[in-house]
Amino acid sequence: MRPTIRDVAAMAGVSIKTVSRVLNNEAHVSKGTRRRVQEAVEALRFRPSMAARALARGRSHQVALLYDNPSPYYVYHAQTGARERCRELGFRLIFQECDIRSSEFVAEVRALIDETHADGLILSPPVTDQAALLTELKRRNTPFVRIAPGNNKGICPYTYIDDVAAATEMTRYLAGLGHRRIAFVVGHAAHSSARDRLRGYRKGLEAEGLAEDPALVRQGRYDYESGRTAAQELLELGRPPTAIFASNDDMAAGVVSAAHELGIRIPEELSVAGYDDTDMARALWPPLTTIHQPTRALAYAATDLLLGGAPPATVRLLEHRLVIRGSTAPPAKR
Amino acid sequence: MRPTIRDVAAMAGVSIKTVSRVLNNEAHVSKGTRRRVQEAVEALRFRPSMAARALARGRSHQVALLYDNPSPYYVYHAQTGARERCRELGFRLIFQECDIRSSEFVAEVRALIDETHADGLILSPPVTDQAALLTELKRRNTPFVRIAPGNNKGICPYTYIDDVAAATEMTRYLAGLGHRRIAFVVGHAAHSSARDRLRGYRKGLEAEGLAEDPALVRQGRYDYESGRTAAQELLELGRPPTAIFASNDDMAAGVVSAAHELGIRIPEELSVAGYDDTDMARALWPPLTTIHQPTRALAYAATDLLLGGAPPATVRLLEHRLVIRGSTAPPAKR
DNA sequence: GCCCGCTTTGACAACGTTATCAGATCAGTG
DNA sequence: CACTGATCTGATAACGTTGTCAAAGCGGGC
Numbered sequence: 001m002r003p004t005i006r007d008v009a010a011m012a013g014v015s016i017k018t019v020s021r022v023l024n025n026e027a028h029v030s031k032g033t034r035r036r037v038q039e040a041v042e043a044l045r046f047r048p049s050m051a052a053r054a055l056a057r058g059r060s061h062q063v064a065l066l067y068d069n070p071s072p073y074y075v076y077h078a079q080t081g082a083r084e085r086c087r088e089l090g091f092r093l094i095f096q097e098c099d100i101r102s103s104e105f106v107a108e109v110r111a112l113i114d115e116t117h118a119d120g121l122i123l124s125p126p127v128t129d130q131a132a133l134l135t136e137l138k139r140r141n142t143p144f145v146r147i148a149p150g151n152n153k154g155i156c157p158y159t160y161i162d163d164v165a166a167a168t169e170m171t172r173y174l175a176g177l178g179h180r181r182i183a184f185v186v187g188h189a190a191h192s193s194a195r196d197r198l199r200g201y202r203k204g205l206e207a208e209g210l211a212e213d214p215a216l217v218r219q220g221r222y223d224y225e226s227g228r229t230a231a232q233e234l235l236e237l238g239r240p241p242t243a244i245f246a247s248n249d250d251m252a253a254g255v256v257s258a259a260h261e262l263g264i265r266i267p268e269e270l271s272v273a274g275y276d277d278t279d280m281a282r283a284l285w286p287p288l289t290t291i292h293q294p295t296r297a298l299a300y301a302a303t304d305l306l307l308g309g310a311p312p313a314t315v316r317l318l319e320h321r322l323v324i325r326g327s328t329a330p331p332a333k334r
Numbered sequence: 335m336r337p338t339i340r341d342v343a344a345m346a347g348v349s350i351k352t353v354s355r356v357l358n359n360e361a362h363v364s365k366g367t368r369r370r371v372q373e374a375v376e377a378l379r380f381r382p383s384m385a386a387r388a389l390a391r392g393r394s395h396q397v398a399l400l401y402d403n404p405s406p407y408y409v410y411h412a413q414t415g416a417r418e419r420c421r422e423l424g425f426r427l428i429f430q431e432c433d434i435r436s437s438e439f440v441a442e443v444r445a446l447i448d449e450t451h452a453d454g455l456i457l458s459p460p461v462t463d464q465a466a467l468l469t470e471l472k473r474r475n476t477p478f479v480r481i482a483p484g485n486n487k488g489i490c491p492y493t494y495i496d497d498v499a500a501a502t503e504m505t506r507y508l509a510g511l512g513h514r515r516i517a518f519v520v521g522h523a524a525h526s527s528a529r530d531r532l533r534g535y536r537k538g539l540e541a542e543g544l545a546e547d548p549a550l551v552r553q554g555r556y557d558y559e560s561g562r563t564a565a566q567e568l569l570e571l572g573r574p575p576t577a578i579f580a581s582n583d584d585m586a587a588g589v590v591s592a593a594h595e596l597g598i599r600i601p602e603e604l605s606v607a608g609y610d611d612t613d614m615a616r617a618l619w620p621p622l623t624t625i626h627q628p629t630r631a632l633a634y635a636a637t638d639l640l641l642g643g644a645p646p647a648t649v650r651l652l653e654h655r656l657v658i659r660g661s662t663a664p665p666a667k668r
Numbered sequence: 669g670c671c672c673g674c675t676t677t678g679a680c681a682a683c684g685t686t687a688t689c690a691g692a693t694c695a696g697t698g
Numbered sequence: 699c700a701c702t703g704a705t706c707t708g709a710t711a712a713c714g715t716t717g718t719c720a721a722a723g724c725g726g727g728c
Contacts, residue, residue, distance in 0.1 A: 002448055004684060015708045020686060028706055045441070047448035051385040051394065052684035055713040060385065072613065076406030083431065092450075095429050097417065107379070114336055114381035116426075224617050253617035260619040279406065280617055283558050283587035285594040338714060349678045354716060362676055386714035389683045 060117035081299030150192020167200025175208035183241035227254025267329035286326030394451035415633030484526020501534025509542035517575035561588025577605035601663035620660030
């Protein structure tokens with residue numbers, strides 16, 4: 001039997017309102033009373049009903065994290081970070097998948113908010129860039145924050161890493177090893193990070209005085225298969241690249257497979273770089289040189305901004321890190 | 335402004351009770367009235383408050399999935415399966431991490447139930463085998479189901495795959511290729527699956543008339559590092575194995591790395607098998623021979639049992655599948 | 669025309685909290 | 699010894715739904 005606040009009140013010999021005061025740490029409760037109530041709470045193992053609370057105060061002490069991302073790794077870590085900050089602040093996290101391509105997308109999010117009384121939203125890529133949703137949230141005055149937005153910045157607080165700088169860094173690192181023909185596999189078009197990473201690649205080439213060869217830039221979809229296909233095409237070129245920079249680790253794994261399959265040794269004959277530093281980067285052979293993206297910290301910080309009531313202009317830039325492992329080396333001499 | 339049931343009632347010209355009837359699809363509402371109410375609901379985009387519902391009926395229409403598993407892949411798929419069945423049945427899923435080693439473990443779960451009014455629980459490994467929790471849930475009369483339990487079966491419905499049979503199958507497959515020295519890397523001790531898979535390995539050896547060599551059985555922890563360490567030790571033996579069966583894919587990835595590092599070719603000089611068929615199994619080179627475990631379906635079916643009110647003795651056995659890829663081959667002739 | 673039972677409807681009290689406001693208690697002050 | 703203001707406490711009304719129960723409407727059989 002679930003104990004209620006009435007049971008606590010009865011046991012402590014006070015009114016339910018006084019119990020409520022103790023639970024919410026309000027002032028104006030005498031020391032003795034507070035102690036008696038706390039003892040009763042302990043004894044009965046009483047836990048207030050979130051439903052009743054949500055109804056009584058306007059706010060539910062719940063926030064929702066929205067995602068539409070097929071990567072278990074990304075989703076898991078984003079969730080963990082958001083959940084952690086929620087727990088610290090006494091909030092509960094609603095972890096909600098959605099479908100940005102559905103015609104009902106905005107309606108479904110609206111339904112979620114109304115049903116759950118969510119106090120705020122955290123948008124992860126690619127949900128973070130759905131203009132229709134942003135408009136609706138503004139209109140409703142629902143607080144929200146975004147992780148790694150690509151457009152409409154400035155309408156709400158957000159966290160991000162500098163994808164352009166990171167991709168530039170990786171490209172220059174490869175060039176610095178001596179590579180002159182560096183290929184690039186672009187990510188999924190729905191993600192703004194795909195554009196930024198491509199831009200970083202181009203800036204890197206330029207900084208190193210290398211001309212971009214359009215044949216070396218392939219469209220991918222941030223998944224294993226598309227990376228593999230891109231690599232197969234690249235490696236069959238008359239003048240194949242000596243390095244392939246895949247703009248996430250899943251695609252890099254595809255590149256590695258394609259190379260192995262063709263009997264091309266990594267890193268001796270081909271350098272491969274990834275991006276994200278997922279579990280897979282360490283598990284592959286050779287372990288992948290990649291950009292470490294602090295997914296968990298991004299979500300943690302975003303949640304912090306949301307619950308801290310940060311003003312719209314607040315921005316938090318987190319550090320990325322170039323992680324050099326065994327999949328990259330200077331090109332073979334000819 | 336969130337519309338309430340009163341607004342709908344006013345617009346449709348009926349009482350709030352009648353609106354409630356329409357929302358809950360109760361009988362005894364005339365056709366015309368029902369239509370008018372539905373139109374008002376549409377027009378106002380009304381969504382009933384789950385909090386108010388939970389309070390008014392006894393049940394919250396929420397169930398919680400408990401996990402304490404460091405594998406993003408497993409967690410992601412379990413979640414997806416449970417969420418899918420929940421959505422189909424109009425339930426919401428509370429996805430809750432917990433810490434089975436905490437002294438407050440049971441208290442925290444109890445708190446969760448009381449706070450959220452959760453109607454039931456789904457326990458995934460290794461939470462599924464926490465005897466103290468099972469006792470408490472029984473005592474409280476909270477409905478629950480388990481995924482892949484290893485003990486106390488029969489106290490609640492559960493779903494599982496036959497780990498013993500699957501591991502036997504893999505072992506016999508390797509023996510069938512001609513391997514005589516087949517090593518095994520055991521999983522984490524907190525998981526009953528680790529024991530079952532070891533048992534299956536032994537049954538497989540026996541069925542093939544092979545004696546178990548204790549030097550070929552290594553303890554792991556279901557993670558990359560422990561697989562790698564185990565493989566390093568195994569491959570330095572005077573008479574190394576010609577095949578290594580790691581009892582999950584993460585450990586198998588570690589085995590693959592260790593072999594590559596020592597310049598041992600897979601599958602020519604060493605066969606490697608995994609278990610689970612995670613994304614990683616396909617992404618590795620060579621792609622991993624493994625056992626496909628239908629994690630998503632296990633969670634889906636478990637949720638179905640919970641919400642369908644299945645009697646305690648109900649059990650659902652799902653199919654595993656031996657997936658043969660490039661990491662296994664007959665041993666090299668000497 | 670009347671009664672019976674079934675369908676349809678609504679008033680009102682829950683559910684478990686918090687918010688509002690007023691009352692009670694208690695020092696300290698003139 | 700009142701008087702004042704601060705501190706403490708509790709009755710009661712919300713919050714947005716559903717459950718209970720009674721009443722009104724309606725068609726059919728005698």
